[in-house]
Amino acid sequence: MNRWNEYIVKNKNRFLEELKQILSIPSISNDEEYKTQMHLCATKLIELMMQAGFDIAIIEETSHHPVVFGKKIINPELPTVLVYGHYDVQPPDPIDLWHHDPFDPQVIDGSIVARGASDDKGQMFMHIKALEVMVKTGSLPCNIKMIIEGEEEIGSPSLPEYLNSRKELLKADVILASDTAMISMEHPSIETALRGMAYMEVELIGPNRDLHSGVYGGAVANPINVLCKMIASMHDENNHITIPGFYDKVKELSKEQRGEIGKLPFDGTEYKKELGIKAVWGEDGYTTLERAGIRPTLDVNGIWGGYTGEGAKTVLPSKASAKISMRLVPDQQPEEIANLFKAYLQQRCSPGVTVNVKYLHGGKPIVTDTETKGYQAAVKAIKATFNKEPLKVYSGGSIPIVALFKEILGLDSVLMGFGLDNDNIHSPNEKFDLVNFYKGIETIPFFYKYFSENKS
Amino acid sequence: MNRWNEYIVKNKNRFLEELKQILSIPSISNDEEYKTQMHLCATKLIELMMQAGFDIAIIEETSHHPVVFGKKIINPELPTVLVYGHYDVQPPDPIDLWHHDPFDPQVIDGSIVARGASDDKGQMFMHIKALEVMVKTGSLPCNIKMIIEGEEEIGSPSLPEYLNSRKELLKADVILASDTAMISMEHPSIETALRGMAYMEVELIGPNRDLHSGVYGGAVANPINVLCKMIASMHDENNHITIPGFYDKVKELSKEQRGEIGKLPFDGTEYKKELGIKAVWGEDGYTTLERAGIRPTLDVNGIWGGYTGEGAKTVLPSKASAKISMRLVPDQQPEEIANLFKAYLQQRCSPGVTVNVKYLHGGKPIVTDTETKGYQAAVKAIKATFNKEPLKVYSGGSIPIVALFKEILGLDSVLMGFGLDNDNIHSPNEKFDLVNFYKGIETIPFFYKYFSENKS
Numbered sequence: 001m002n003r004w005n006e007y008i009v010k011n012k013n014r015f016l017e018e019l020k021q022i023l024s025i026p027s028i029s030n031d032e033e034y035k036t037q038m039h040l041c042a043t044k045l046i047e048l049m050m051q052a053g054f055d056i057a058i059i060e061e062t063s064h065h066p067v068v069f070g071k072k073i074i075n076p077e078l079p080t081v082l083v084y085g086h087y088d089v090q091p092p093d094p095i096d097l098w099h100h101d102p103f104d105p106q107v108i109d110g111s112i113v114a115r116g117a118s119d120d121k122g123q124m125f126m127h128i129k130a131l132e133v134m135v136k137t138g139s140l141p142c143n144i145k146m147i148i149e150g151e152e153e154i155g156s157p158s159l160p161e162y163l164n165s166r167k168e169l170l171k172a173d174v175i176l177a178s179d180t181a182m183i184s185m186e187h188p189s190i191e192t193a194l195r196g197m198a199y200m201e202v203e204l205i206g207p208n209r210d211l212h213s214g215v216y217g218g219a220v221a222n223p224i225n226v227l228c229k230m231i232a233s234m235h236d237e238n239n240h241i242t243i244p245g246f247y248d249k250v251k252e253l254s255k256e257q258r259g260e261i262g263k264l265p266f267d268g269t270e271y272k273k274e275l276g277i278k279a280v281w282g283e284d285g286y287t288t289l290e291r292a293g294i295r296p297t298l299d300v301n302g303i304w305g306g307y308t309g310e311g312a313k314t315v316l317p318s319k320a321s322a323k324i325s326m327r328l329v330p331d332q333q334p335e336e337i338a339n340l341f342k343a344y345l346q347q348r349c350s351p352g353v354t355v356n357v358k359y360l361h362g363g364k365p366i367v368t369d370t371e372t373k374g375y376q377a378a379v380k381a382i383k384a385t386f387n388k389e390p391l392k393v394y395s396g397g398s399i400p401i402v403a404l405f406k407e408i409l410g411l412d413s414v415l416m417g418f419g420l421d422n423d424n425i426h427s428p429n430e431k432f433d434l435v436n437f438y439k440g441i442e443t444i445p446f447f448y449k450y451f452s453e454n455k456s
Numbered sequence: 457m458n459r460w461n462e463y464i465v466k467n468k469n470r471f472l473e474e475l476k477q478i479l480s481i482p483s484i485s486n487d488e489e490y491k492t493q494m495h496l497c498a499t500k501l502i503e504l505m506m507q508a509g510f511d512i513a514i515i516e517e518t519s520h521h522p523v524v525f526g527k528k529i530i531n532p533e534l535p536t537v538l539v540y541g542h543y544d545v546q547p548p549d550p551i552d553l554w555h556h557d558p559f560d561p562q563v564i565d566g567s568i569v570a571r572g573a574s575d576d577k578g579q580m581f582m583h584i585k586a587l588e589v590m591v592k593t594g595s596l597p598c599n600i601k602m603i604i605e606g607e608e609e610i611g612s613p614s615l616p617e618y619l620n621s622r623k624e625l626l627k628a629d630v631i632l633a634s635d636t637a638m639i640s641m642e643h644p645s646i647e648t649a650l651r652g653m654a655y656m657e658v659e660l661i662g663p664n665r666d667l668h669s670g671v672y673g674g675a676v677a678n679p680i681n682v683l684c685k686m687i688a689s690m691h692d693e694n695n696h697i698t699i700p701g702f703y704d705k706v707k708e709l710s711k712e713q714r715g716e717i718g719k720l721p722f723d724g725t726e727y728k729k730e731l732g733i734k735a736v737w738g739e740d741g742y743t744t745l746e747r748a749g750i751r752p753t754l755d756v757n758g759i760w761g762g763y764t765g766e767g768a769k770t771v772l773p774s775k776a777s778a779k780i781s782m783r784l785v786p787d788q789q790p791e792e793i794a795n796l797f798k799a800y801l802q803q804r805c806s807p808g809v810t811v812n813v814k815y816l817h818g819g820k821p822i823v824t825d826t827e828t829k830g831y832q833a834a835v836k837a838i839k840a841t842f843n844k845e846p847l848k849v850y851s852g853g854s855i856p857i858v859a860l861f862k863e864i865l866g867l868d869s870v871l872m873g874f875g876l877d878n879d880n881i882h883s884p885n886e887k888f889d890l891v892n893f894y895k896g897i898e899t900i901p902f903f904y905k906y907f908s909e910n911k912s
Contacts, residue, residue: 030767090769094666154767181671195670199768208732210550212882214651214853215637217783218753219744221737224778225687225756232688235681276664279807281677288675297674300681301771302762307779311486311610312655312816313546314781314854315757315882322680323763325770327673351735360768397670398770426668426771 003137004445008129008438015129015441016112016434018048022087022121023105023114029065029088030154038150041087042066045128045148052128053135054146060166062158065150069169072131073143079452080143082172082411084401085124085179086152089116090426097428111431119425122432123178123418123440124148130444139445141452145172149401152179155199155361156401163408174374175405176447178440180395180417185435187265188386190378191395191415193293194402196328196365198337199301201358202227202345203321210306211316221352223320224305230345230355231322234298238284241298241326243344249331253294261289264391274422293394297327323360327396334362363400366413374414374451381416381446385439416447459593460901464585464894471585471897472568472890474504478543478577479561479570485521485544486610494606497543498522501584501604508584509591510602516622518614521606525625528587529599535908536599538628538867540857541580541635542608545572546882553884567887575881578888579634579874579896580604586900595901597908601628605857608635611655611817612857619864630830631861632903634896636851636873641891643721644842646834647851647871649749650858652784652821654794655757657814658683658801659777666762667772677808679776680761686801686811687778690754694740697754697782699800705787709750717745720847730878749850753783779816783852790818819856822869830870830907837872837902841895872903 008015027041028034042059049057049070057070065088073080092102092115100106105114112122127146134140147170149159163170180191206223207216236242253261266289272280282291291297305320307313326337338359349355368375370392382390395415402413418440424430464471483497484490498515505513505526513526521544529536548558548571556562561570568578583602590596603626605615619626636647662679663672692698709717722745728736738747747753761776763769782793794815805811824831826848838846851871858869874896880886 030769031765091763091765093763093765093769097665197670197770199770206733209553209880209885210883211731212853213753213755213757213781214653214783214851215877215881216731216748217755217781217852218751219736219738219748219852220731220733221735222755224759225691225754228684228687228756228759229691231681231684235685275667275672275676277662277676277808278810279677280675281806281808282675292672292675295674297669298681299669299673299678299772300684300762301669301769302764302773303680303684303776304760304764306756306758307547307549308758308760308777309487309547309549312779312781313486313549313757313882314653314655315546316755317757320759321764323768325669325673325768327670350737352733352737354734395670396673396675397668421671424665425671426769427666429665 003139004133005442007133007137008441012438019112019122019125020105022125023116024103026103027088027150028091029151030091038065038088042068042150045087049128052132054131060162062162064158067150067162068148069146071145072135072140074140075143078142080145080172081448081451082170082175083127083144083146084175084177085127085148086120086150087124087148088150088153089121090153094428099429107434110435111433112437113429113431115430117430117432118419118423119430120152120179122437126178126418126437126440127444129441133441134445134448140448142448145170152399152401155363157361159401160404160408163404167409170409172411174451175411175413177399177413177415178417179399180397180415181419181421181423182417183265183391183393184420187391188382188388189391189393191417192370192392193367193394194365195396195398196332196334196363197325197398198328198334198341198362199325199360200338200341201321201323201360203319203356204353205319206353207318210318213314213316216316220316221350222316223353224317226350226353227305227320227322230348231300233348239282241296243340245340246296246337249333250296251330258290260392261293261394262287264289264393292396294329296329296332298324300324327398328365330365330367332365334364338362363398364403366403366406368415369412372412374412377447377451378414378416380450381443384446385443459595460589461898463589463593464897468894475568475578475581476561478581479572480559482559483544483606484547485607486547494521494544498524498606501543505584508588510587516618518618520614523606523618524604525602527601528591528596530596531599534598536601536628537904537907538626538631539583539600539602540631540633541583541604542576542606543580543604544606544609545575545577546609550884555885563890566891567889568893569885569887571886573886573888574875574879575886576608576635578893582634582874582893582896583900585897589897590901590904596904598904601626608855608857611819613817615857616860616864619860623865626865628867630907631867631869633869633871634873635855636853636871637875637877637879638873639721639847639849640876643847644838644844645847645849647873648826648848649823649850650821651852651854652788652790652819653781653854653856654784654790654797654818655781655816656794656797657777657779657816659775659812660809661775662809663774666774669770669772672772676772677806678772679809680773682806682809683761683776683778686804687756689804695738697752699796701796702752702793705789706752707786714746716848717749717850718743720745720849748852750785752785752788754780756780783854784821786821786823788821790820794818819854820859822859824871825868828868830868833903833907834870834872836906837899840902841899
C-alpha cells in the first residue's frame with residue numbers, strides 16, 4: 001500500500017464528514033431564492049480548500065453566481081493542471097419522492113445520498129482531497145489550479161466573461177474534470193464526447209381568460225390541445241426529429257466508430273429492468289447506446305396548463321406551457337438549433353393561439369482528442385488503480401464549459417469521471433457510492449504523476 | 457308597477473346583502489378540504505329559506521355533500537313546481553388572475569363579482585327571493601318545492617340515490633332551473649338542449665424514476681412526449697375526433713334545426729374581440745354556434761408533468777398526466793364514450809410506457825320538449841317582463857341532473873336561466889349582472905302564474 005493509500009485510509013471518515021458539510025448546503029443555482037446559500041457554499045469550499053493545502057482560495061464574483069478559484073504552485077517550470085468542478089446543484093423536485101431531506105446527506109448501503117452527491121459536489125470534492133493527499137505526503141509533482149463554478153446546471157451564463165477576463169490566472173496545460181460517469185467499477189471508462197444542448201421554454205396563449213369548456217368548447221382553440229399537437233409533430237413515426245434543418249450539421253459516425261460503441265458492455269435486459277420499463281424507445285436505425293450518446297434528441301422536460309388540482313374542473317384554459325430541451329451532437333450549433341425550433345413553432349402555430357418561445361440556455365457538443373498527453377495520463381492512472389484499460393464512451397450528457405475551455409483558453413479537457421449512470425443525478429435520491437468516492441481520490445494523484453512525466 | 461315590483465324595489469338592497477352572505481362561503485365541492493364550508497353554506501341557505509317564507513327547509517345528508525330541501529305547500533290540489541339549483545362552486549383557480557378575493561363578493565360596474573355569482577348561487581337565490589315576493593304579497597298561485605344540491609360541479613354522484621329515495625317527497629309537475637345563460641338582455645332565450653359529458657383523467661408512467669435527459673434522452677420513451685402524441689392523435693386535420701365509434705350515436709340535426717341556429721343573433725367579430733383571439737377554431741363544416749352547441753368535443757382541461765418550476769431542469773420525467781373531458785350530444789352515452797376513450801389510449805400506448813385512465817364523472821346529453829306547459833309558461837313569463845319572445849338555444853354546457861330528473865322522477869325540466877355567456881363562470885372574476893339578478897326575481901313569479909293557469 002503506497003503512502004497515498006495510507007493517508008486516505010487514515011482520513012477517510014473525515015473526508016466523508018467534510019463532504020457532508022458541502023452537501024448540506026442547498027446551492028440551487030436556477031432559483032434566485034437560494035442566492036445566499038450559493039455564497040455560503042462557496043465560502044465553505046474556500047475554507048476546506050485552504051485546510052487541504054491550497055496556497056490561495058478565493059471567491060470571484062461574476063454577474064451571477066460566484067466562481068471559486070484556488071491554486072497550489074510548487075514550481076512555475078512544472079506543468080500545471082486546471083481542475084474543473086461545480087458546486088451548484090439541480091433543484092430536488094419532485095421533493096416527495098426523496099426518502100429523506102435531499103440536503104440532509106445520509107450514508108445508505110455504502111452510498112452517500114443527497115442532492116449533488118455525484119453531480120458534482122462529491123466528484124469535485126475528490127480533487128480537493130486528492131490535493132490534500134499529495135501535499136500532506138509531500139508528493140505533488142505539478143502545479144494545480146482549480147475553478148469551481150456555480151452555474152453549471154443553468155448553462156454557465158457568466159463563465160465565458162469570467163474565462164476571458166482571467167486568461168492569465170487560468171493559464172495551464174490541461175483541464176481535468178470529474179463530472180461524468182463510468183460504465184461500472186468493473187468497466188472503468190472515460191467519456192470522450194459530450195452532447196450539447198438547447199433548452200427552450202414555450203408558452204401558448206389562446207383566449208384572454210380561462211373559459212367554460214361547455215360554453216366555448218369546440219369553438220375556441222384549446223392551448224393545451226394545440227401545444228400537444230405541436231410537440232407531437234416534432235417526431236415522425238420513426239422518432240426522427242422533424243424540425244427542418246435539425247440534422248443538417250450532424251456528423252455521422254464512421255463504421256469503425258459505431259463498431260467500437262457496439263463492443264461496449266451493455267445488457268439491454270438489465271437496462272430495462274433497472275428503469276422498470278418494458279421496452280426501450282428511440283430513433284430507428286440506432287442502438288440504445290447510440291441513441292443515448294451520439295444522436296441528438298428532443299425531450300419535453302416539463303409541461304403545465306389548465307386545472308391540475310384534485311377532481312374535475314371543466315375549463316378551457318387561457319395558457320399552456322412546456323420546457324423542451326434538445327441534446328446536440330457535433331457539429332450542431334445551439335443558437336442555430338434554437339432558431340430552427342422557434343421558427344418551426346411560429347410557422348405551425350394555429351391561428352387561434354399565439355406562441356412565445358424563449359431560449360433559456362445552451363451549450364456546444366464536443367469530442368475530445370484521445371491522442372493528447374492528458375488523455376493518455378488518465379488512461380494510465382485508471383490502469384494503475386483499476387488494473388484495467390478504460391473504455392472510450394460517448395456521453396449523452398452536456399458540460400457546455402468544456403467547449404468554452406477549448407475556445408477561450410485553448411485547453412483540452414480530460415473527463416475522468418467516477419460516477420455511475422444509476423447515481424440518480426437530476427433525480428430523487430441522488431447518490432454517490434463511497435467506493436467510487438475513495439477510488440477517485442486514489443486515482444487522481446496518478447493522473448498528476450503520469451501527466452508530469454509525459455510533459456516534455 | 458305591480459305589487460311584485462314594488463316589493464322587489466323596496467327590498468332590493470337586502471336581497472343583495474343576503475346573496476353576498478352566500479357568496480362569501482367557499483363551498484368548493486371537488487376538494488375535501490372544504491367539506492365543513494359546504495355544510496356551512498347549506499345551513500345558511502336553510503336560514504334564508506325559512507326567512508323567505510318556506511314552510512320547511514332542511515338539510516338532507518347524502519353519501520357525499522348534503523342536499524338542501526325546502527317546500528311551501530299552499531294547497532295539494534294546486535300544481536307543484538320543483539325548483540332546482542346548486543350551492544357548490546368551481547375552485548377559484550387560477551387564483552392570481554382574480555382582481556379580489558373570489559369569496560369576498562363585491563359590486564363592480566353593476567355586477568356582483570365572486571365565485572358562484574352566476575353559477576349558480578346568484579341564479580338559485582333568485583328563486584328563494586321570488587318565493588318571498590309572492591308569499592309576502594299573498595300571491596303564490598301554486599305549491600313550490602326546492603332542492604339545492606352540493607355536487608353539480610362534480611357530476612352529482614350521490615343525487616341518483618337521493619332522488620330514488622325521495623320520489624314521494626319530490627313529487628311535482630315540472631322542474632324549473634336557472635343554471636344557464638341567455639344570449640343577452642336584448643335577446644332573452646331559453647336553453648332547449650344541454651350537452652352531456654365524460655370527464656377522464658389520464659396518467660402515463662414511463663421509467664420508475666425521473667431520469668437525467670442527457671444520460672437517457674433519446675433511448676427511453678418520455679411520458680410527456682408520448683402523452684402529447686396521444687392527445688394530438690385524438691383530432692384529425694379537420695378537427696374531427698378520431699376515437700373509433702365516437703360519432704356512432706350522434707344524432708345529426710335537420711336542415712330546419714340548423715337553419716334556426718343560423719338565425720340566432722351572433723357577431724363573430726365581437727365574439728373574437730371579447731375573447732381576445734384572432735380566429736375561431738373547430739370542426740370543419742359547422743358554424744361557431746353549432747360547434748359550441750350541437751357538436752361533441754374533446755378538450756384537455758389540465759396537463760402536468762416533469763419540472764414546472766423556475767429556470768431549467770434537464771429531466772426525463774417518470775410520469776405525465778392530463779384531465780380530458782368530452783362534451784356529448786344526443787344520443788351519446790357517457791359510459792360508452794368513456795370506454796371508447798380508454799380503449800383508444802390503451803391500444804395506442806407506446807410499449808415504453810403504461811397508461812392508466814380514470815373515468816371521473818359524466819352526464820347524459822338532453823333535449824327538452826318545447827311543447828310542454830312548463831316550457832310555454834316560461835315563454836310567456838319572459839314575454840311578460842322582456843316584452844320579447846325568447847329564442848331557443850342549444851347550450852354547450854352540461855347539467856347531468858336534468859337527465860336524471862326525467863329518468864327517476866319522470867319530470868321535464870325548464871331551463872329558464874338569466875346568466876350571460878360573459879359571466880366568466882368557471883373562470884377568474886366570475887360575475888352576475890345585478891339587472892339580470894333582479895330581472896330574474898321579477899320574471900319567475902310570472903312562470904308560476906302562467907304554469908298554474910295552464911294546469912288542467
